């Protein structure tokens with residue numbers, strides 16, 4: 001891959017990382033605030049069971065969203081490392097070149113579509 005192209009992907013990855021970090025922090029904050037509110041604050045009214053249920057659901061949803069974002073962040077870190085190593089754009093598994101269309105859609109992908117599908121099925 002040409003240096004100029006690599007630089008473009010690197011810039012996109014860095015921008016994505018900044019954005020995601022902000023999003024994760026924001027989600028973590030709101031999840032924590034919920035915890036605090038549901039916790040031992042004696043001045044609040046007794047919590048209705050139904051409300052508690054939906055709050056927990058919402059919190060779990062937020063936490064699972066955070067996990068996905070963290071996974072993406074990890075993938076971005078890995079892709080950035082691969083840019084430094086000079087292996088960016090090459091599939092980690094089978095070492096074929098990852099098509100540009102895929103990199104443009106998912107700049108942090110370190111696997112070709114075939115291997116990504118295979119790993120997905122292994123889970």
Ligand SMILES: [Zn+2]
Pocket residue numbers: 091092093094095096111112113114115116
């Ligand atoms: Zn592959």
